[in-house]
Amino acid sequence: MDPRPGIIKERLKSIKQTIAVSGGKGGIGKSVTSTVLSLVLADAGYKTGLLDLDFCGASTQTILGAKNTFPKEENGAVPITINGVKFMSITCFTQETATPMRGTDITNAITELLAITLWGDLDFLVIDMPPGLGDTLLDTINLMKSNFLVMTTPSKTTVEIAKKHIEVLRQSNAQIIGVLENMSRGEPSASRELAEKFDIPFIGQINFDPKLEDAVGNAEKLLETRFAKEIKSRVAKTLKSL
Ligand SMILES: Nc1ncnc2c1ncn2[C@@H]1O[C@H](COP(=O)(O)OP(=O)(O)OP(=O)(O)O)[C@@H](O)[C@H]1O
Numbered sequence: 687m688d689p690r691p692g693i694i695k696e697r698l699k700s701i702k703q704t705i706a707v708s709g710g711k712g713g714i715g716k717s718v719t720s721t722v723l724s725l726v727l728a729d730a731g732y733k734t735g736l737l738d739l740d741f742c743g744a745s746t747q748t749i750l751g752a753k754n755t756f757p758k759e760e761n762g763a764v765p766i767t768i769n770g771v772k773f774m775s776i777t778c779f780t781q782e783t784a785t786p787m788r789g790t791d792i793t794n795a796i797t798e799l800l801a802i803t804l805w806g807d808l809d810f811l812v813i814d815m816p817p818g819l820g821d822t823l824l825d826t827i828n829l830m831k832s833n834f835l836v837m838t839t840p841s842k843t844t845v846e847i848a849k850k851h852i853e854v855l856r857q858s859n860a861q862i863i864g865v866l867e868n869m870s871r872g873e874p875s876a877s878r879e880l881a882e883k884f885d886i887p888f889i890g891q892i893n894f895d896p897k898l899e900d901a902v903g904n905a906e907k908l909l910e911t912r913f914a915k916e917i918k919s920r921v922a923k924t925l926k927s928l
């Protein structure tokens with residue numbers, strides 16, 4: 687018998703709320719949103735963690751500009767803190783090395799990472815999810831009681847994949863916080879219709895911020911972007927009222 691699910695339950699006990707930033711489609715802003723959301727929550731005084739579960743395409747360390755991330759060993763792995771955010775990613779152990787993985791390896795790595803990480807007391811643990819409806823999504827549902835923030839863009843293909851994503855979450859009885867549209871063009875959107883169809887809150891629209899790329903790699907600068915302000919006013923407010 688694998689003892690780790692029991693250990694994970696114990697480890698996650700002191701986390702008030704877990705938010706998985708997902709959506710199914712690649713390249714829609716899950717990583718920048720999860721990273722900036724964690725910075726915004728920490729900046730507002732909440733005890734916040736950021737967990738990167740995109741093992742094959744981890745990018746939150748680049749967005750944060752995280753260096754020397756190897757965790758301290760103290761009967762488990764103590765995450766390093768960046769701008770008030772406790773940060774954990776497979777890259778904390780592998781650094782620059784690529785980590786291609788098959789399904790069972792992914793499940794094993796997620797289970798291990800969750801079992802060893804000592805988050806301590808947290809108000810929020812934000813999770814950056816990989817694209818796709820595969821193993822990581824199912825493992826996150828099974829191993830953690832996450833609330834899912836489903837991201838979309840105005841693109842029809844993104845909305846179609848988000849619909850399937852919501853269906854999988856619903857079938858698994860996972861909690862859905864709402865639908866958030868990124869790279870919005872400010873028009874009435876299919877994302878809102880999608881949320882209404884499933885009777886899920888529509889959190890709002892985040893605009894394309896041409897200055898965001900300049901701030902990538904610098905947590906302080908990220909907090910000053912229009913993108914961060916919109917994440918704060920749309921998403922962080924919703925989370926606090928949950
Ligand atoms: N609102 C925005 N304004 C400007 N640039 C954005 C915005 N949202 C995302 N981007 C940029 O789009 C690119 C893709 O974003 P990101 O890596 O967060 O997507 P992702 O959904 O995590 O992708 P993947 O599925 O590959 O992990 C990045 O270069 C990011 O900086």
Ligand SMILES: [Mg+2]
Pocket residue numbers: 716717718740743745814815816
């Ligand atoms: Mg990503």
